[in-house]
Amino acid sequence: MKITGAQALIRSLELEKVKFIFGYPGGAILPVYDSLNYSKIKHILTRSEQGAAHAASGYARVSGKVGVCMATSGPGATNLVTGIATAYMDSIPIVAITGQVSTAVIGRDVFQEVDITGATAPFTKHNFLVKDADDIPRIVKEAFYIASTGRPGPVLIDLPKDVADTKIDFKYPEKVTLRGYKPNIIGHPLQISRAAEMINQCQRPVICAGGGINTSRAEQELMKLAEKGSIPVVTTLMGTGSFPTDHPLYMGMMGMHGLSSANKTITEADLIIAAGARFADRTIGKVEGFAPEAKIIHIDIDPAEIGKNIHAHTPIVGDVKQILEEIGKNVKDKKPSKWNEYIAGLKEKFIANIDNNLLNPVEFIQQLSNKTKGKAIITTEVGCHQMWTAQHYEFTKPRTFISSGGLGTMGYGLPAAIGAQIAQEDMMIINICGDGSFQMNLTEMATAVENNLSIKVVLFNNSGLGLVRQLQEFYCEKRYNQVHFGFVPDFVKIAESYGFKAMRIQKQEEILSAIDSLISEKGPFLLECIVDIDENVYPMVLNGSPINDMIGG
Amino acid sequence: MKTTISVLVENHPGVLFRIAGLFSRRGFNIDSLAVGTTENPDISRITIVVEGDEYIVEQVKKQLNKLVDVIKVSKIIPEDSVTRELVLIKVDAEPQVRSEIIHMAEIFRANIVDVSRKSMTIELTGDKNKISAFEELLKPFGIKELVRTGIIAVNRGANSIKIEEEN
Structure with missing residues (x-):
């Protein structure tokens, strides 16, 4: 039996096990909302499309599943943009579905028309403008695959109204074949053994745990490696939570507003194991003064991050979970050293400056x-x-x-x-x-x-x-x-x-x-x-300063 | 430093936009760009000449590879490759200078593809140096128009840039 493109879209989402869609209806997306009436997928109506995109992103980060948001063409789609760009920068898997004006009038500046695939190309992992309804199942399958694998990110599907109304024979593909997209998951064994060797040889190691640990659910592998080698851990902002803050090896968040214990540990280390972290500008401060004595092992699933901001002595491309596990196997047991003792002394409990008339x-x-x-x-x-x-x-x-x-x-x-x-x-x-x-x-x-x-x-x-x-x-x-x-x-x-x-x-x-x-x-x-507006955030690293040069740190 | 990069891409609408967009937003400079389909009609080949140091070229390659529509990115080594560009030059050619221009065209193995009372259009194929040399020679006559295709390049020998087809 033939079904419409919109029904095919909803059925494809069901086959991708989507339970929730965060969205906001409108004209060009009408057929999709009509089909949604007959689906078990629960739609959460937000109060703006931006809210829908952020909600999908929050959902994705907590559940580990792909978040789905939906909006109509034109302003609906442009309101999603901030949410999509947010997800892109933080590598959050979301699929955004937008209605589009009918193919016959695309490019004629009709009511609520905007080139959303053009607009979002710079900050989506990939996007699709659907021109043929027969492509819908394949595109949905590819969109979820691209969004959730490798370095995750947002994918947008733009669906013109006439395509949503076109009837097709529905067949959902079993697998994805994309010759231009083959993320590297398994880390190179030689690089892994090299990394382990560097860890065994060094005196002052530190692990910099980034958002990749949270994304890849690699917290146990991180813990095993850190404890086995008595390696202190700092986190980036995105890596927050990937290592328990009450653990003796934890040195705090590093960066522009990082804790001084973390920034000093990184700066004085002779080996940094960056795990799922991208050396963002706010994390490392001035590049020239960054960890001057450190060799760097850079683990990232995105090869383009290797060497982008900081030169890596041993790059390892792949899934940080698998790589940390492998490195952990090859690292020798090490008792806490003088280095551990020294940096433990850097930790200090932040005591708030309390004035009882105000709220700190x-x-x-x-x-x-x-x-x-x-x-x-x-x-x-x-x-x-x-x-x-x-x-x-x-x-x-x-x-x-x-x-x-x-x-x-x-x-x-x-x-x-x-x-x-x-x-x-x-x-x-x-x-x-x-x-x-x-x-x-x-x-x-x-x-x-x-x-x-x-x-x-x-x-x-x-x-x-x-x-x-x-x-x-x-x-x-x-x-x-x-x-x-x-x-x-x-x-x-x-x-x-x-x-x-x-x-x-x-x-x-x-x-x-x-x-x-x-x-x-x-x-x-x-x-x-x-709160008093004079309450500032400290420590603070000024632009152009290395991160161990902190105000109030 | 100029580097030639060959990119095999899916022959979809919008692919060139993605590639051009990537160059502009990451601040990479394109010196020349040529696009056309390959022996496989589903695949286009883009030849890009990039201006930049080793870091830039490495970033260009990695960022291009991240695009889902990009199938393969290869750096072309000048010594191991043949590069060609085609140029059409419309030059002022009053009758008294015509034979001189024709003579020069013959030396460069260029073809005269159009003649009018006051002008001639010459087609020349070659690498960058040959084309620049010819352009310099024609300048004194007055170049009215010059159009280049952008460089295309292919490796010497049996080695070819192709995708590995999977079953």
Whole structure:
């Protein structure tokens, strides 16, 4: 029996075991939404398409499955763009489906027409404009394969309305044949034994664990290698959670706002094992001063990352899980050395500077971490709150820190929390945000309430853009511009009108009981914390400085 | 430094856009670009001359390889390859200078493909040096128009850039 292109699309998604689609309907995608009526796939209606893309991304990161988002042509598609670019920079597998105007009128600037495959080519792993309905099953199969294998990333499928209405004989392909796409999974044995040899020979090793550990679920292999060789571990922002923060070998997050123990360890090492990390600019600071004495083993699934930012002495291309396991087998047992002893002395407990009349955000995050035992899934937006969270929340489990690292997308956290909660119904999801970024996508509170998701929101309100202000303080000699809001809404009232319970605190002494309320509340809850705008993020590495040269570190 | 890279790609619409887009957004400079189908109509071959040091060329190769539509990327070694470009030159040619131009064209084994009362169009094939030399000689007569195809290249000997077909 023949079915329409739109039905073929939905059936293909079902065969890819898709359970949820985050989306927003419209004209050109009409046939697909009509077909969705007859599917078991649950559609989550967000309040903007950007929210749908971020929710798919949060879902993907927590579940390890491909997240799916959907929008109509034109503005629907362009609203997805920020979410797609966010997923691209952080290597998150999502498939975005967009409606398109009919093939007969493509290129004539008709209503809600935009060249979305052209627009997203630079920041999708691949994209498809479907011209023939018979291709739909193959394209969906390829899209999921490309998105989820190798270095994961977003794939977009643009489906013109007439193609969605065309009837075809449905046949789902069993396998994918793409001669131009063959990711290298298995690391080269010779390079692996070389790496193990380097680890056995060196005096001052350190593992730099990146987002690849979280993506590849390589946390156990990482732990085995680190413990076997007594190798200290630092994480990048994206690697947060890949190694438990309470482990004696853990030295903290490195980078521009990394902890001084981590930045010093990396700088003084004679061997860096970069595992699923890409040496991003915010992670390594000035290239010339970076780890001057270190040899580098660079493990990455994307060959293009090898040698892109930092020269690698021993590159290993492949899946970090398999490679770490193999290296681990060849590494000799080593007891903690003088090096371990030395760097252990670099660790110091950050003591928040407390003024009882104000609320210290770092102290808050430390208390939140204690009360949740580091086990909640934390999403963040982008800004001071994001860095405080990465620095001071004691993450003990992988894939529990969900944040926009590469693109630095404000407005990410709330919709990502929705996706995360749908992926993990039983986990507590807390979105930590600032008043700046929260205002970008706060309408997604409606999506949370509508779907009975008990999302918690911790809102640090400093009535401005703290991290940009901090940049202006250091780089523009305090010529503050457009970083203080002239009007700030009543967030408690906003949250309540969306059906959240909400409360506001502004003093140190209120922290503990407020966190108790946040945790014990069954439904969605917003806790607004009034914070002084002078609260900066420290340590801080200035542009052009090596990462061991920290202000406040 | 200029490096010639041969890229085998799926013969799909939009592939050239992806490749050109990759060059522009990563800040790579294209010196010349030529595209055409191969012996297999499903596959096109793009020959790109890139300006840049070893790091850039390595990045270009790796980034091209990441594109799903790109099947194979090969660097062409100048000593082991034949490179050719075709150029059409329309030159001012009043009757009194015509024989001189024809003479020069013969020396370069160029063909006169069009003649009018005041101009001649000459077709020349060769490598970059030969074409530049010929262009220099014609300049004093007045070049009205010059069009080049971009370089294409092939390895010498039996070695060929092909995809390994799987069963």
